[in-house]
Amino acid sequence: MSLPHTWKRFGSTSTFTAKTASSKAHLHKPIPDDLFPRGYVIGGVHSGVKKKDTLLDLAVLLSTSPRPTSTAACFTRNAFQAAPVTVSKDVLKQTAGRARALVVNSGCANAVTGRQGLADAWAMARATDALLNPPRSSSETLVMSTGVIGQTLPISKIISALQPRGSLASVLGQGFAAWEAAARAFMTTDTFPKLRARTLSLGNGRTYRIAGIDKGAGMIHPDMAGALPHATLLGCVATDAPIAPAALQVALNYAVQRSFNAISVDGDMSTNDTVVLLANGAGVPEEENGAHEIDETRDPEAFMCFRDGLTEFMQELAQLVVRDGEGATKFVTVSVDGALSYEDAHKVASRISTSALVKTALYGEDANWGRVLAATGSVPLSAPLDPTRVSVSFVPIDGSPVLPLLVNGEPEHVDEVRAKEILSAEDLEVRIELGLGSECAKYWTCDFSYVSFPMLT
Amino acid sequence: MSLPHTWKRFGSTSTFTAKTASSKAHLHKPIPDDLFPRGYVIGGVHSGVKKKDTLLDLAVLLSTSPRPTSTAACFTRNAFQAAPVTVSKDVLKQTAGRARALVVNSGCANAVTGRQGLADAWAMARATDALLNPPRSSSETLVMSTGVIGQTLPISKIISALQPRGSLASVLGQGFAAWEAAARAFMTTDTFPKLRARTLSLGNGRTYRIAGIDKGAGMIHPDMAGALPHATLLGCVATDAPIAPAALQVALNYAVQRSFNAISVDGDMSTNDTVVLLANGAGVPEEENGAHEIDETRDPEAFMCFRDGLTEFMQELAQLVVRDGEGATKFVTVSVDGALSYEDAHKVASRISTSALVKTALYGEDANWGRVLAATGSVPLSAPLDPTRVSVSFVPIDGSPVLPLLVNGEPEHVDEVRAKEILSAEDLEVRIELGLGSECAKYWTCDFSYVSFPMLT
Numbered sequence: 001m002s003l004p005h006t007w008k009r010f011g012s013t014s015t016f017t018a019k020t021a022s023s024k025a026h027l028h029k030p031i032p033d034d035l036f037p038r039g040y041v042i043g044g045v046h047s048g049v050k051k052k053d054t055l056l057d058l059a060v061l062l063s064t065s066p067r068p069t070s071t072a073a074c075f076t077r078n079a080f081q082a083a084p085v086t087v088s089k090d091v092l093k094q095t096a097g098r099a100r101a102l103v104v105n106s107g108c109a110n111a112v113t114g115r116q117g118l119a120d121a122w123a124m125a126r127a128t129d130a131l132l133n134p135p136r137s138s139s140e141t142l143v144m145s146t147g148v149i150g151q152t153l154p155i156s157k158i159i160s161a162l163q164p165r166g167s168l169a170s171v172l173g174q175g176f177a178a179w180e181a182a183a184r185a186f187m188t189t190d191t192f193p194k195l196r197a198r199t200l201s202l203g204n205g206r207t208y209r210i211a212g213i214d215k216g217a218g219m220i221h222p223d224m225a226g227a228l229p230h231a232t233l234l235g236c237v238a239t240d241a242p243i244a245p246a247a248l249q250v251a252l253n254y255a256v257q258r259s260f261n262a263i264s265v266d267g268d269m270s271t272n273d274t275v276v277l278l279a280n281g282a283g284v285p286e287e288e289n290g291a292h293e294i295d296e297t298r299d300p301e302a303f304m305c306f307r308d309g310l311t312e313f314m315q316e317l318a319q320l321v322v323r324d325g326e327g328a329t330k331f332v333t334v335s336v337d338g339a340l341s342y343e344d345a346h347k348v349a350s351r352i353s354t355s356a357l358v359k360t361a362l363y364g365e366d367a368n369w370g371r372v373l374a375a376t377g378s379v380p381l382s383a384p385l386d387p388t389r390v391s392v393s394f395v396p397i398d399g400s401p402v403l404p405l406l407v408n409g410e411p412e413h414v415d416e417v418r419a420k421e422i423l424s425a426e427d428l429e430v431r432i433e434l435g436l437g438s439e440c441a442k443y444w445t446c447d448f449s450y451v452s453f454p455m456l457t
Numbered sequence: 458m459s460l461p462h463t464w465k466r467f468g469s470t471s472t473f474t475a476k477t478a479s480s481k482a483h484l485h486k487p488i489p490d491d492l493f494p495r496g497y498v499i500g501g502v503h504s505g506v507k508k509k510d511t512l513l514d515l516a517v518l519l520s521t522s523p524r525p526t527s528t529a530a531c532f533t534r535n536a537f538q539a540a541p542v543t544v545s546k547d548v549l550k551q552t553a554g555r556a557r558a559l560v561v562n563s564g565c566a567n568a569v570t571g572r573q574g575l576a577d578a579w580a581m582a583r584a585t586d587a588l589l590n591p592p593r594s595s596s597e598t599l600v601m602s603t604g605v606i607g608q609t610l611p612i613s614k615i616i617s618a619l620q621p622r623g624s625l626a627s628v629l630g631q632g633f634a635a636w637e638a639a640a641r642a643f644m645t646t647d648t649f650p651k652l653r654a655r656t657l658s659l660g661n662g663r664t665y666r667i668a669g670i671d672k673g674a675g676m677i678h679p680d681m682a683g684a685l686p687h688a689t690l691l692g693c694v695a696t697d698a699p700i701a702p703a704a705l706q707v708a709l710n711y712a713v714q715r716s717f718n719a720i721s722v723d724g725d726m727s728t729n730d731t732v733v734l735l736a737n738g739a740g741v742p743e744e745e746n747g748a749h750e751i752d753e754t755r756d757p758e759a760f761m762c763f764r765d766g767l768t769e770f771m772q773e774l775a776q777l778v779v780r781d782g783e784g785a786t787k788f789v790t791v792s793v794d795g796a797l798s799y800e801d802a803h804k805v806a807s808r809i810s811t812s813a814l815v816k817t818a819l820y821g822e823d824a825n826w827g828r829v830l831a832a833t834g835s836v837p838l839s840a841p842l843d844p845t846r847v848s849v850s851f852v853p854i855d856g857s858p859v860l861p862l863l864v865n866g867e868p869e870h871v872d873e874v875r876a877k878e879i880l881s882a883e884d885l886e887v888r889i890e891l892g893l894g895s896e897c898a899k900y901w902t903c904d905f906s907y908v909s910f911p912m913l914t
Contacts, residue, residue, distance in 0.1 A: 079834035079842035112830065112844075112868055149827040150868040269835040271827075356813060356905075370606040370728075373569065377536035378726040385536035387569075411569055411607040448813075 027323060028192040033175035035197040037209040037240035039065030039282020042178050043171040044185030048157035049107035049147070057107045058161055059185035059213075060128055060168055063100040065280035067242060070293065071099040072249035073142060074256045076273035082111035083121040084143035085274060091125060091139050097245025101141040102236055102276055103128040105158060106188050106215070109232060111149035111271045120155045121145070127162035131169060144274050146188055146215060146232040179211060186215040186234055194320040200239060200309045202294070202302040208241035208283040210313055214260075214275075216321040233260060235275035235317060240283030243306060244295040251307040252277045259314035262346070263322050264353040264445045277310075319444050328446030330362055333429040335395075337440040344381045345441035348432065351379045353445035362428070363447035367394070367419035369405035376432055389435025394419065397427040408435070484780060485649040490632035492654040494666040494697035496522030496739020499635050500628040501642030505614035506564035506604070514564045515618055516642035516670075517585055517625050520557040522737035524699060527750065528556040529706035530599060531713045533730035539568035540578040541600035542731060548582060548596050554702025558598040559693055559733055560585040562615060563645050563672070566689060568606035568728045577612040578602070584619035588626060601731050603645055603672060603689040636668060643672040643691055651777040657698060657766045659751070659759040665698035665740040667770055671717075671732075673778035692717060692732035692774060697740030698763060701752040708764040709734045716771035719803070720779050721810040721902045734767075776901050785903030787819055788884045792852075792899050795891040801838045802898035805889065808836045810902035819885070820904035824851070824876035826862035833889055846892025851876065854884040865892070 040063055047058040063069040073092055075085050091099055103124050110117045121143050128141040145153070161167045171181065176197075183193035197211035214235040243251070256275055284291050294302045323331050334353050339345035352358055355375040361368035369392045376392075377385060388409040393402050403422055404412045422428060497520055504515040520526040530549055532542050548556055560581050567574045578600050585598040602610070618624045628638065633654075640650035654668035671692040700708070713732055741748050751759045780788050791810050796802035809815055812832040818825035826849045833849075834842060845866040850859050860879055861869045879885060 077835070078831060079836075080830050080844050080847075112827070112863070112866070114867055150863075269831060271831055271834065370569070373537055374535060374726060374728055377728065378534070387537050390537075406569070409569070410571060 024191055024324060027320060028195070031176050031179075031195065031197045035199060035209055036175060036179060036211045037238050037280070037283065039063060039067075039240050039280045040238055040278075041172040041174060042182045043168055043173060044181035044183070045161055045167045045171055047105070047161035047167070048154055049105050056181060056185035056187075057105055058158060058168060059104045059182035060131065060162070060172070061102040061182065061236060061238060061278070062131055062172070063278060063280045064133070065240070065282035067281035067284065068098060068293070069100045069278060069280040070243055070245040070248045071095070071097050071142065071276065071278050072245065072252040073274060073276045074252060074260075076270055078269050078271050078273070080112065080271045082109055082145060082149070082272040083113055083117035084110055084124075084145045085272060086118060087121040087125055088142040088144070088274065088276075091142055094138055095140055097249065099140045099142055100132055101128050102144065102278070103141055103162070104144040104182075104186060104234065104236070105147075105153070106145075106186055107147040108145060108151055108153050109147045109149045109272050110145040110153050113150070113152050116152050120153045123155055123159055124162070127159050130164060131162070142276050144234050144236070144272070144276070146186070146234055146272055149271065179213070183213045186213055188215060188232070190216050191324055194317065194324070196313065196316055196320075198313065200241060200306070200313070202241060202305045202309075204302075206302065208239055210237065210239040210241075210310070212237035212313060212317045214317045214321060216324045232270040232272040233321065234272070235260060235314070237276070237310070237314065237317070238278045238280070240281065241279050241306060242281030242284050242291060242293045243279040244293040247293075247295040247303055248277060248279050250296065251303070251310050254307055255311040255314045257346075258311050258442075259318040262349070262441070262443045263318045264350065264443065322444045322446050325446040329426070330447040331427050332362055332445050332447065334443040334445060335429060335431045335440065336434065336443075337431065338389075338434040338436055339439040339441070340381070340383050340437035342439045342441055344436075345434075345439050346443075347381070348376055348379050348434070349441045349443035351375050352430070352432070353443040356448060359445065359448040362423070365420060365423040367405060367414055367416070367423060369411070372430060372432065373406065383436060386435065391433040391435070393431050394422045395429035395431050396422045396425065397429065398425070402431070481648055481781060484777060485652070488633050488636075488652065488654045492656060492666055493632060493636060493668045494695050494737070494740065496520060496524075496697055496737045497695050497735075498629040498631060499639045500625055500630060501638035501640070502618055502624045502628055504562070504618035504624070505611055506562050513638060513642035513644075514562055515615060515625060516561045516639035517588065517619070517629070518559040518639065518693060518695060518735070519588055519629070520735060520737040521590070522697070522739035524738035524741065525555060525750070526557045526735060526737040527700055527702040527705045528552070528554055528599065528733065528735050529702065529709040530731060530733045531709060531717075533727055535726050535728050535730070537569065537728045539566055539602060539606070539729045540570055540574035541567055541581075541602045542729060543575060544578040544582055545599040545601070545731065545733075548599055551595055552597055554706065556597045556599050557589055558585050559601065559735070560598055560619070561601040561639075561643060561691065561693070562604075562610070563602075563643055564604040565602060565608055565610050566604045566606045566729050567602040567610050570607070570609050573609050577610045580612055580616055581619070584616050587621060588619070599733050601691050601693070601729070601733070603643070603691050603729055606728065636670070640670045643670055645672060645689070647673050648781055651774065651781070653770065653773055653777075655770060657696060657763070657770070659698060659762045659766075661759075663759065665696055667694065667696040667698075667767070669694040669770060669774045671774045671778060673781045689727040689729040690717060690778065691729070692771070694733070694767070694771065694774070695735045695737070697738065698736050699738030699741050699748060699750045700736040700763060701750040704750075704752040704760055705734060705736050707753065708760070708767050711764055712768040712771045714803075715768050715899075716775040719806070719898070719900045720775045721807065721900065779901045779903050782903040786883070787904040789819055789902050789904065790886040790899060791902060792886060792888045792897065793891065794888065794897040795846075795893055796896040796898070797838070797840050797894035799896045799898055801893075802891075802896050803900075804838070805833055805836050805891070806898045806900035808832050809887070809889070810900040813905060816902065816905040819880070822877060822880040824862060824871055824873070824880060826868070829887060829889065830863065840893060842891065843893070848890040848892070850888050851879045852886035852888050853879045853882060854886065855882070859888070
């Protein structure tokens with residue numbers, strides 16, 4: 001865990017590190033029970049995947065809605081897909097987006113585990129299916145795993161915890177406590193459970209609830225448990241709004257591109273990355289019982305409200321991962337404006353956010369627009385960059401004036417004191433104007449510091 | 458400079474670090490004068506770009522050959538090109554590959570300097586032209602600059618050093634001492650001058666000489682001289698073989714792709730990266746005075762000999778940069794075999810070599826094939842990867858047996874002691890077999906360590 005390192009190494013001698021440490025603690029807070037979506041039960045327990053029996057390592061989410069449940073998911077594009085990814089894709093297809101459950105374990109990623117790994121992932125799905133009411137013949141459970149790779153799961157421990165009279169069934173609940181236990185069961189190197197919930201308005205006074213859990217992809221301690229560690233990003237979002245399966249997937253693709261696909265901690269892509277979204281319609285009021293599911297054509301306004309609300313919510317979840325990035329002392333928003341296409345803007349933002357030179361300069365609190373410029377110029381775009389149209393500036397989060405570093409390709413005379421002021425803050429925005437078009441994209445990243453490399457501390 | 462850090466931080470407590478420090482010192486050694494190519498004069502002086510007057514910062518290379526001199530060059534693909542890059546491209550075009558001189562300064566990159574920067578780069582070229590004999594009307598000098606960006610050159614100091622009776626003309630020479638002075642004038646954060654020379658056989662008993670200088674692109678100290686630092690890779694190679702301009706460019710493109718384009722220190726691309734190659738035919742014996750320049754069609758065997766010899770020589774130069782990578786404690790060769798195309802193999806090797814997770818695991822001496830696999834799987838290839846055909850192994854440089862980590866997608870039971878043995882060595886090869894075809898590529902990289910981030914030490 002990076003927190004002790006942070007304290008040990010910098011203590012109160014470094015303002016921004018102290019800030020980071022304390023703010024991380026504040027990122028986890030209680031949430032009123034009535035903000036969590038209706039028609040779900042959830043819980044987390046220690047099943048024995050992790051050695052320490054105070055650490056939760058198994059979570060289940062079940063839809064109990066009388067209305068049909070829609071499910072959508074996005075998976076890693078890595079050519080090496082862990083067994084749970086293969087199984088979840090299969091279930092999503094078999095159920096045509098109507099899965100009702102999710103089972104998650106931490107401590108072991110069940111990746112690069114061959115046939116045994118697939119059998120284990122299916123066993124987790126089937127055992128969870130048995131907790132659904134009413135039960136159905138085909139599997140309706142998606143599976144997610146995170147932790148060390150190349151090792152098989154202690155599957156018997158997991159299956160016994162999943163029994164109808166097992167430890168998990170006995171803790172399933174609906175409020176903050178139940179969701180928090182599940183969030184803890186997602187954690188690997190995360191320093192706090194990542195959980196959010198809020199209301200979601202789809203217009204015409206229709207208000208629903210949405211809740212989400214995720215876990216981070218920080219630099220992982222290389223000798224953790226003497227095994228092979230791995231960095232994985234998992235996300236689970238549930239709402240009680242009524243959304244049709246196809247529309248739900250469209251909304252998720254849009255939101256993921258602008259949230260989980262727009263953050264960078266270490267720049268690597270895992271074999272297990274998975275984000276799952278459920279919508280069970282349990283929030284539909286009695287009097288509207290006849291109301292049908294929202295889709296793009298039947299109710300475009302409500303769909304857009306849902307898509308944009310989901311995107312904003314998932315951005316909040318994704319940003320928690322960056323804030324908890326192992327060794328991160330700064331939270332940096334990279335904004336790219338004036339691109340010819342969203343894809344171009346996204347590519348440039350991504351390149352800057354993953355540049356080791358940029359990330360170390362940010363840690364060093366160095367107003368190094370040169371590294372930002374070099375990263376920008378190294379991206380092949382749909383149209384060539386015109387250096388004389390490119391501007392770079394630092395945007396403080398306290399609302400004080402923007403600091404231009406480069407304007408239309410000409411370096412500004414930078415007030416070093418002012419630059420230091422902005423750079424010493426924990427939060428910071430780097431804004432790049434390309435001057436080619438009107439498309440923009442945002443990316444969230446952190447700096448590289450000592451603690452980014454735990455094996456060094 | 459990373460060397461002191463390395464010593465201070467680890468002292469004798471860390472075998473591989475101690476090894477690195479000492480081996481870096483040994484990487485610079487005297488070279489017999491007769492290995493340097495004929496028909497060139499070269500030298501380096503302190504002109505005043507760098508503050509400390511013991512540091513050389515200006516170098517010139519002139520061809521004095523009675524035969525025509527051919528010149529080829531490769532430049533950064535960054536959209537932001539420094540003034541010297543623009544000028545050098547122009548000169549190369551104007552002379553149709555017949556430039557005869559090169560002028561180089563360190564301490565200031567003359568990048569993002571607008572019209573003034575272009576005027577200064579042209580002034581450097583013209584002043585150097587005046588040292589050529591016989592002089593010609595159009596410029597025949599390529600220009601290279603490295604150092605901080607966004608600052609203009611102290612051009613008057615440079616021009617006065619370049620006068621026919623100036624400090625540089627007075628030190629021009631032909632042997633090791635002259636070449637070493639020039640190599641020192643290339644240095645920025647390099648901890649040693651990078652210079653090599655050897656003979657080059659083109660078959661049929663035709664032997665020529667080749668010499669080269671380069672400087673590295675390590676992580677640069679962010680508060681160096683309080684200015685904006687930048688990482689740049691510069692290379693200059695000269696031979697006395699007679700090669701036609703077009704053939705020279707073809708050979709250089711091939712060699713650069715397999716040398717300077719196959720190394721990674723920090724993974725970023727500079728606005729100044731330039732590699733220049735001169736061939737002046739001065740090594741042609743008297744009796745063969747009528748011999749014409751070698752090209753691909755007229756003398757394919759000799760051309761292949763030259764291309765492959767050049768590639769091997771430039772790989773040695775490029776590897777010096779990796780060994781001197783700021784904070785590098787390991788020199789890692791990444792070999793990708795069994796690809797469908799060279800491009801695919803090169804892409805995978807590049808992705809692995811620039812992965813922060815892989816580089817930190819290497820520093821941590823952790824047999825983490827999982828990170829290698831994840832990096833491999835994240836590269837889009839011309840044909841999809843089949844995980845069951847992929848193998849990963851560690852290859853020790855002492856000739857002892859290879860250590861398989863993953864064989865056809867199945868994890869091996871790894872002997873941790875043996876893995877530690879191999880990983881604790883300073884040099885190491887990571888070999889990936891894709892099992893798709895017969896193409897291969899090599900990449901050279903270093904690990905990330907404390908000292909990769911000087912502002913932390």
